[in-house]
Amino acid sequence: MADILLIGYGTIGQDLVSLLEPEIARGEIRILAAAVRDPQKPRPTASAVPLIHTDKLANYLPQADLVVECAGVPAAISHGSEVISAGREMILTSVGALAHRDARLGMLSGPGKLTVTNGAIGGFDLLGAAAQAGGIAEISIQTSKLAASLVRPWMTQAERARLQDLTPTDEAFVLFDGNPTDAIEKFPANVNVAVALAWATRELLPADAPGAEQSQAFERALAQVRVRILADPNARLSLHVIRASGPAGTYEFSLENAPSPSNPRTSGLTAMSVARDVRESILRC
Numbered sequence: 001m002a003d004i005l006l007i008g009y010g011t012i013g014q015d016l017v018s019l020l021e022p023e024i025a026r027g028e029i030r031i032l033a034a035a036v037r038d039p040q041k042p043r044p045t046a047s048a049v050p051l052i053h054t055d056k057l058a059n060y061l062p063q064a065d066l067v068v069e070c071a072g073v074p075a076a077i078s079h080g081s082e083v084i085s086a087g088r089e090m091i092l093t094s095v096g097a098l099a100h101r102d103a104r105l106g107m108l109s110g111p112g113k114l115t116v117t118n119g120a121i122g123g124f125d126l127l128g129a130a131a132q133a134g135g136i137a138e139i140s141i142q143t144s145k146l147a148a149s150l151v152r153p154w155m156t157q158a159e160r161a162r163l164q165d166l167t168p169t170d171e172a173f174v175l176f177d178g179n180p181t182d183a184i185e186k187f188p189a190n191v192n193v194a195v196a197l198a199w200a201t202r203e204l205l206p207a208d209a210p211g212a213e214q215s216q217a218f219e220r221a222l223a224q225v226r227v228r229i230l231a232d233p234n235a236r237l238s239l240h241v242i243r244a245s246g247p248a249g250t251y252e253f254s255l256e257n258a259p260s261p262s263n264p265r266t267s268g269l270t271a272m273s274v275a276r277d278v279r280e281s282i283l284r285c
């Protein structure tokens, strides 16, 4: 029986528990608890998962065989290093936290093990193989989302209005064009996939290489990836188009996920990817 501790219990956390029902029913997995900011907050659905305050995370870590972060980039930045330095294995969903230098160093310095989920995209077997052989010269990801869903608190009134007032007859426009580090800082809930793409195409160092070297290798990969965010007045779903080219060949992946059944703003595939990561981890236990 593997004991799993969740950090965050929103759409992905709840979808993950549903996806793991067969393993839970067979006694292969137990959800120890979910660490949340307010355990007393009324929730729409009753759950058998015990809720604890994130302040109590350290008390639960020694019992956890596996920790799954699914609480957002700021939460992963705050708690990721704590989990890894306690020697636990952690599946990271808010992959964008790896674009933050200090958090990245903490998560890559062990002694725990970091698993970075593929999340809402894929094709990483091919891209990783080609990149490790020096076969990728250019790599980009273009993410199209419903314009109104891209409004962020830091935007000026004019920037918000441009997104909110877009009508179905208007053309989609490029809202952001740059690197994954700047993209995740501005859109922390939208482009974790861009940071995951950099992770998949980084130079692979030995597992026991120092955290600082792992961090630098990843920084080089981040610098290679170009991110574009398209604000689309007609997007029903998120559309991610990955393009890569170089001596290994020319590749284009177009990924359009069905939304999560419980939250139309989150791709259902993300929880499915994390469920697969959990199964692979417990099979190794």
Ligand SMILES: NC(=O)C1=CN([C@@H]2O[C@H](COP(=O)(O)OP(=O)(O)OC[C@H]3O[C@@H](n4cnc5c(N)ncnc54)[C@H](O)[C@@H]3O)[C@@H](O)[C@H]2O)C=CC1
Pocket (backbone or CB within 6 Å): 007, 008, 009, 010, 011, 012, 013, 035, 036, 037, 054, 070, 071, 072, 073, 074, 075, 078, 093, 094, 095, 096, 117, 118, 119, 120, 121, 188, 189, 190, 192, 193, 196, 263, 266, 267, 270
């Ligand atoms: N890797 C990928 O492809 C993808 C990654 N994500 C990441 O997953 C995160 C979660 O996504 P959803 O479940 O759809 O969001 P959600 O908003 O439905 O759930 C997040 C939950 O975490 C809680 N939370 C926030 N800060 C916390 C903290 N410090 N400690 C504990 N709980 C905290 C929130 O109250 C909320 O209940 C996103 O913010 C994003 O960073 C999302 C989609 C794709």
Ligand SMILES: O=C([O-])CC(=O)C(=O)O
Pocket (backbone or CB within 6 Å): 119, 120, 188, 189, 190, 191, 192, 193, 194, 238, 257, 265, 266, 267, 270
């Ligand atoms: O769910 C998606 O389509 C991708 C996403 O939000 C992210 O990478 O943060």
